[in-house]
Amino acid sequence: MITKLNIYGMTCASCAATIEKSIGELNGVKSANVNLATEILKLEYDETKINNHTIIKTMKSIGYDAELRSQTESTNFGISGMTCASCASKIEKAVSSIENVTYASVNLATEKLSLTTSDPNVLSKVDEVVSKLGYTLYSLEENTDQEEKKKNELKNIWRRFIVSTIFTIPVLYIAGAHMLNLPLPQIIDPMVNPITFALIQLFLTIPVIFVSHSYYTIGFSSLIKGHPNMDSLIALGTSAAFSYGVFATWQIIQGNDSYTNELYFEAAAVILSLITLGKYLESLTKGKTSEAIKKLMGLAPKTATIIRDGTELSLPIEAVVVGDTIITKPGEKLPVDGIVIDGRTSIDESMLTGESIPVEKKIGDKVIGSSINKNGLIKYEATRVGEDTTLSQIIKLVEDAQTSKAPIAKLADIISGYFVPIVILVSLVASVLWFISGQSILFSLTILISVLVIACPCALGLATPTAIMVGTGKGAENGILIKSGEALETTHQLKTIIFDKTGTITEGKPIVTDIVTTENIDKNFLLFLAASAEKGSEHPLGEAIVLEAKKNSIELVDPTSFEALSGLGIKANLDGLDISLGNEKYFETQNIDISKLKEDSNRLASEGKTPMFISNNQILLGIIAVADTVKPTSMFAIEQLKKLGIKVIMLTGDNKRTAKAIAKQVGIDYVISEVLPQDKAQHVKTYQAEGQKVAMVGDGINDAPALAQADIGIAIGSGTDIAIESADIILMKDDLQSVPTAIELSKKTIRNIKENLFWAFAYNILGIPVAMGVLYIFGGPLLSPIIAGAAMSFSSVSVLLNALRLKKFKPRTRKKETL
Numbered sequence: 001m002i003t004k005l006n007i008y009g010m011t012c013a014s015c016a017a018t019i020e021k022s023i024g025e026l027n028g029v030k031s032a033n034v035n036l037a038t039e040i041l042k043l044e045y046d047e048t049k050i051n052n053h054t055i056i057k058t059m060k061s062i063g064y065d066a067e068l069r070s071q072t073e074s075t076n077f078g079i080s081g082m083t084c085a086s087c088a089s090k091i092e093k094a095v096s097s098i099e100n101v102t103y104a105s106v107n108l109a110t111e112k113l114s115l116t117t118s119d120p121n122v123l124s125k126v127d128e129v130v131s132k133l134g135y136t137l138y139s140l141e142e143n144t145d146q147e148e149k150k151k152n153e154l155k156n157i158w159r160r161f162i163v164s165t166i167f168t169i170p171v172l173y174i175a176g177a178h179m180l181n182l183p184l185p186q187i188i189d190p191m192v193n194p195i196t197f198a199l200i201q202l203f204l205t206i207p208v209i210f211v212s213h214s215y216y217t218i219g220f221s222s223l224i225k226g227h228p229n230m231d232s233l234i235a236l237g238t239s240a241a242f243s244y245g246v247f248a249t250w251q252i253i254q255g256n257d258s259y260t261n262e263l264y265f266e267a268a269a270v271i272l273s274l275i276t277l278g279k280y281l282e283s284l285t286k287g288k289t290s291e292a293i294k295k296l297m298g299l300a301p302k303t304a305t306i307i308r309d310g311t312e313l314s315l316p317i318e319a320v321v322v323g324d325t326i327i328t329k330p331g332e333k334l335p336v337d338g339i340v341i342d343g344r345t346s347i348d349e350s351m352l353t354g355e356s357i358p359v360e361k362k363i364g365d366k367v368i369g370s371s372i373n374k375n376g377l378i379k380y381e382a383t384r385v386g387e388d389t390t391l392s393q394i395i396k397l398v399e400d401a402q403t404s405k406a407p408i409a410k411l412a413d414i415i416s417g418y419f420v421p422i423v424i425l426v427s428l429v430a431s432v433l434w435f436i437s438g439q440s441i442l443f444s445l446t447i448l449i450s451v452l453v454i455a456c457p458c459a460l461g462l463a464t465p466t467a468i469m470v471g472t473g474k475g476a477e478n479g480i481l482i483k484s485g486e487a488l489e490t491t492h493q494l495k496t497i498i499f500d501k502t503g504t505i506t507e508g509k510p511i512v513t514d515i516v517t518t519e520n521i522d523k524n525f526l527l528f529l530a531a532s533a534e535k536g537s538e539h540p541l542g543e544a545i546v547l548e549a550k551k552n553s554i555e556l557v558d559p560t561s562f563e564a565l566s567g568l569g570i571k572a573n574l575d576g577l578d579i580s581l582g583n584e585k586y587f588e589t590q591n592i593d594i595s596k597l598k599e600d601s602n603r604l605a606s607e608g609k610t611p612m613f614i615s616n617n618q619i620l621l622g623i624i625a626v627a628d629t630v631k632p633t634s635m636f637a638i639e640q641l642k643k644l645g646i647k648v649i650m651l652t653g654d655n656k657r658t659a660k661a662i663a664k665q666v667g668i669d670y671v672i673s674e675v676l677p678q679d680k681a682q683h684v685k686t687y688q689a690e691g692q693k694v695a696m697v698g699d700g701i702n703d704a705p706a707l708a709q710a711d712i713g714i715a716i717g718s719g720t721d722i723a724i725e726s727a728d729i730i731l732m733k734d735d736l737q738s739v740p741t742a743i744e745l746s747k748k749t750i751r752n753i754k755e756n757l758f759w760a761f762a763y764n765i766l767g768i769p770v771a772m773g774v775l776y777i778f779g780g781p782l783l784s785p786i787i788a789g790a791a792m793s794f795s796s797v798s799v800l801l802n803a804l805r806l807k808k809f810k811p812r813t814r815k816k817e818t819l
Helices: 012-023 052-061 085-096 120-132 147-176 194-209 213-224 228-254 257-261 265-291 291-297 391-401 406-437 442-452 458-478 485-491 501-505 523-535 540-551 586-590 596-606 634-643 656-666 677-689 700-709 721-726 737-772 785-808
Strands: 002-008 028-035 040-045 064-070 073-080 101-107 112-117 136-139 302-310 311-316 325-328 337-340 347-348 359-361 378-384 480-482 495-502 510-519 561-565 571-572 577-582 610-614 619-627 645-649 670-672 694-698 712-716 730-733
Touching: 002 052, 002 101, 012 028, 012 040, 012 052, 028 302, 028 458, 052 064, 052 101, 064 101, 073 120, 085 101, 085 112, 085 120, 085 458, 112 120, 120 136, 120 378, 147 265, 194 213, 194 228, 194 257, 194 265, 194 694, 213 228, 228 257, 228 265, 228 406, 228 442, 265 442, 265 785, 302 619, 391 458, 391 480, 391 586, 406 458, 406 485, 406 737, 442 785, 458 480, 458 485, 458 737, 480 485, 480 737, 485 712, 485 737, 495 501, 495 677, 495 700, 501 645, 501 656, 501 694, 510 523, 510 540, 510 596, 510 610, 523 571, 523 577, 523 619, 540 610, 540 619, 586 610, 596 610, 596 619, 596 656, 610 656, 634 645, 634 656, 634 737, 645 656, 645 677, 656 670, 656 700, 677 694, 677 700, 694 700, 700 712, 700 721, 730 737, 737 785
Parallel strands: 495 645, 495 694, 645 670, 694 712, 712 730
Antiparallel strands: 002 040, 002 064, 028 040, 073 112, 073 136, 101 112, 302 311, 302 325, 325 378, 337 378, 347 359, 480 730, 510 619, 561 571, 571 577, 577 610, 610 619
């Protein structure tokens, strides 16, 4: 069998050699060849002796990550039943160990499992493993009613809290009244009727235990299976309190009235009530972190007005197909993506791009589904429908980012996996040590329960994903699509940003500004030759020349042959005339003398124009100069990046003089010009070799290798699909101001994550020792289990509330003036 794997982590040729040697020595591998440039391992092996899972595990053991290049499926599933970070950790660990699962990540905040597998049949095994652990796996595609289920679950938690509170308040009052000198009926006064006093508390606590049964079923089930979670801690702590209360009640019935001060029913009831309240607040707050996705999903209209066979029909949006003619009236939402074929209007695209000013649209312009038609009736042809629309792609990107993990989360994940077993051990050890030291059973029990219920793995598990969810959501609101948590984290570390020129810093819509000819050559004839040669070109400069010829009513001919030389120019044959058109470097390689027009070329370049030489049969005929206007906000964006302490570089295939002129206009100090497309990635590598985190910003096919090579590739959303595919961040607006905004957002998100992790760690590091009685040793108070339960309940809520502060994020003032 022959297969290919993508390799991650290689830095040099010795890495490739190491991989080839290690994989080649595996039993069953016939050949292993690594291509360092493409980072692909090509394998030939005997599948009866070895499989992909073993090969990928071997790769990880020698320090590299790998995944199947083909036949790999990425799937997201929902998981219900998780209660804390240790739940997510054990599911992730169990699923990752399944053969042919190359990647598994569980996000506690979104309750999703992201899965990559080379074998679709393995999904039934995943379902089996998750079920054995005590959780339910469901398909997000099939279970469209999950949102409703979550609402019902929230209502159910609230009902449980209300019922618990109704019974807990009287238990708490009865237990504490005689100590606080509060009035208490004689029938339940512990000094008069101790048995009734104990039994009434027992009977009031039982309903609280009953409505909270899920803590016990899940908690003890997980404990028996060897995967204890937060519910296990709650179940153990409250069971210990309730069981001791039952024992004390029995002692009172036997006549030992001293146990009236040792009933623990109020502790069990109050802890369960407070934790249920905490669960409700946590679920409520978690729902708010994913509002960005809900808003995006709510943008899509339900119906579309289309013309079929001359008849105007109103159909569900699902019935629209590519090629349909769609009518959209003023005030209506566009149902799908398309191209305007009739009419003019302005369209509000703010919900997708963050751009508040409506965009003028005319025949031939692209329109985006779910944007709002403001003032004109238009007809347009559907080009993307269903999952292919821009909105659907944005939703998928945001969902993928929100289910991904940032590297900063690794420490919390590792600790969460061991957290609950360690807490159980610590509680037992602390309790036994206090008992051995001479304290009473009641004292030791207090320690045991306090340690169990104060520990909070939830806060650790929620610290990172909630901030990433809100951060990526805010990015989407501002027209910035961040593909992963890793990209979001890396962006704040950027020290150097490299910009492409054409279509990135400039508008990418150049126009012809000058035509310079040699002796006896007519300008219109020169334009005819150049435009005819460029007729089949898709390069912006070529299109500008063709457009200029059409403006001058020059009839063009089709070239009999055409060859584009990337980064240099073109060759074409026009009825026997061998035409060459390109930059100075190209003509030098062709040994064509350009000295006659060198001075004109330098002058045009110094003015920020791009001079292109034209020759026929090795004879220079003239120059056509093309200029591309700078985007109105490019200078302000560069200025903002410099304020952030970032080195800004312009990387272009244009000549040195033109490049410097454009760079001067926008305030860029470092310029690398006359670079061939295939060499752009090498320049990115050069800065990376200096230890810098480098971003590349571009929009074209020739930028794709550099976008992929950079630590962070940033693609202009109006650019080519391949550039967008290669990027880590996509800017929906054709505006470089989104680049500093993305960096600001990354900085604030990472700061928020660090705050969350600090408080989560600090809470557990301080709370558990206090619960163990450290303060009591030095004459301080002993922590009440009730206070411990309250603290635990609100620790995760505080982390969520802190993450929600990111929703207030606003980018710096955006400048709209032209340069």
